[in-house]
Amino acid sequence: MALQIFSYFAFAVALIAIIIRVIKYATAPLHMRWELYPVPHEKGKAEYGGSYLEELNWWTKPRETDMFNELKEMMSEIFFLKGVFHHNKRVWTWSFPFHLGMYFSIGWLVLLLLGAILTATGTEVSTTAGIIGKLVYYLTIPFGYAALVLSAIGALGLYSWRLTDSEQRAFNSFSDYFNLILVFGVTGLALVAHLTGDGDFGLVRAYMASLVTFSSVPAVPFLTTLEIALVSFVVMYIPLTRMSHFVAKYFLYHSVRWNDESNQRGSAIEKRIIELLQLKVGWKAPHIQTGETWMNIVTRETKHD
């Protein structure tokens, strides 16, 4: 029972932490443009880093964007870590399996949840089940092992890189080491638990089913109990740390780096900026009229003319 409460709690904390993070960035005020080229949706120009500002009288022409190219760029960044591959191969060597392990982990948890729902609704998930039950059963196994093995290898590799690279070590903090050791420890332990007693993930699926149906915890060995507790902890811990950078990365790319939307007269952007210019400024340097609005401060000279 305590284990189940902890799992519910961990999931709730994770969800809330991610929502808070999304809200924090999504509700931040409109900022000045600060894009960085290449911007992949620039149709016909992204390859060399060009933009629509290369066009004569660009404001008179319809914007042509290439969302497929942007999607392609996103996918290669998400699934291949293209940026790290190009600019820091040493890190990529370990970061790539680590991230791939994380993606498989998500897939594994989703398959476990799916299996749990099927079980709860009376559909068998096993080697002898119907096509859906069989599919979920057979997919869970490679996803589970890939998740655990790749995450463990990646975490250990990244840990050893942080430890042995003298230039890097100066910037590491306790939490950088702790996070990697935690992932390695949990995935390593889970691997042992499954190799020694729950090879087809049936026990953890049964546990997941108990969470879905709010029923009592099935009998599981100590090692599996420990695995469940630690995985629950990691699910909760990651969104509380920098490891949940996937949220910010979305905003960093889409809202800042690739945000080249131009402001036209009478546009929604203009309206929002005019509102923001009504905010009162607290800066105290001598050249700033503290307490006045942005609008008054920055147009003061203009008005004198």
Place this chain on the structure above:
Amino acid sequence: MTKHLKVKDFGKKTEQLHKLDPKDFTKLPYPYENWVDPEIPEIPEARKADRDVSLDGILNVNFPKPKTKEEEEELVAKFLVGLRRLLTKENNWPFLKPFMLSLDNCVKCNTCSNACPIFESSGRADIYRPLFRSDILRRIIKKYVIPGGSLTARFSNNINLNWETIARLAQLSYRCTLCRRCAQTCPMGVDNGLMTREIRKLFSQELGIAPQELHEDGTVKQLETGSSTGINPPALMDLVEFLEEDITDRTGLNIKIPVDKPNADVLIIHNAGELLSWPENVEAFAILFELAGINWTMASEMVGYDSVNYGLFYDDMQYARVTLKHSEVARKLGAKKVVMGECGHAHKAAMAIGDRIWLAESNIPRESSMVTMEDIILNGKVKFDPERNNFPVTLHDPCNITRSMGIVEPQRRVIRKICPQFREMTPHGVHNYCCGGGSGFAIMQSNNFPNWRMSISGRKKFAQMLGAFTREELDSKSGVYVCAPCSNCKGQIRDMITYYDAYERMKMLYGGLVELIINCMTDVKEGYIEWEDFH
């Protein structure tokens, strides 16, 4: 094993955190393999008594040393107030979101360091790592601004905030050219250039501390007199007269430069530095526009004839004041569009950042002169003979025009058309290296900063310039041309050619793009580019 400086040691009470040694600087290519930089002069003791130089011995921010314990405490308190303001919507809405995102999400992989020409050229000095600077700020915020930070700091982000930390951070924020090359390589999208600018803003907007060249002699002078060069409207009219006479002397053409012509198709705004240092650039635009039949004008109203906006580098308020003056001038003249002359930061200030603050009827469309020139050349609006430009030419990409705005090909299409011996630097375009004079460095001439600027921040660019030409071309002394369509970049390149004696040794000349156009126009007499006149 090399002992690396740790962020937590940034505030320790030592005389100087890093000692620059020319022996550590990267080697230059042919014919500078044996080049030895002179020692960077030390700041005199009398100056050191009231100005802090304990970062690296270089002085470009006149940071006054606190004299008493109370002053030290006041400085720390003010700094923390400013830091908190950076995190509020009221005080920092223009950059709050990108700042928060970069603040929260660095994974400290150090990828940024390898992209930074300053870090590389210095011989990989830890203090110049882009990450190092940002991490100081990050740790201070985590420990001193976020509730409970002092407790968590001992596990993750310890740093000691004292006046030395603050003084060094002020200097350190002016050891980055804001070229954003590091941001381009960051797998997370974190922008250390932006972080640096935020630090500069804090010092300027809360503590009133900024390099004199940017503030008092920069934006303040521009808003008070009309230009950071000190050129006021009557002086501008005198200069225009001089430009017209000079055009006649140089080319035999009689051209009347239109000033304040209402409802012109094009209002061109130059960096006023061109008027004083490179009048041939402004004259070349006048010749080109007249011969291409463009209905154009310059403005004579305060600020409207100087596209400079140093606020872009250090202060949102000063930035906005200047850019809104530009937009007002354009509106009053009824210009159909504003064309930005050859000045990179002016492009970014008016077109990219300014995009969201040129409002309502003052939101006059802006275009890059690269694009305007491309239209003239590629559409045959003037006659030219590329053979007149038959000498080795390479192109420097101003970071603000390429990396920050994506204007890459128009200038190349022009140069390919008019320069038979054009060749690229490596790397180029959006992956270029900064000239080393970015973010206002090119105009900072005080104390020993120019030595640092020549030997460190510009070193990579100088190596690129050399690498663009063959040994034979460099040895022949028949002239090689570095085209830099940006006023500040030109200033930096001029200073580097002088520092490295490259004009005398290899006849390396530099200039803008429009000068190359005029040099090959058949309606203009030959020899617009004066190879014997290095200035």
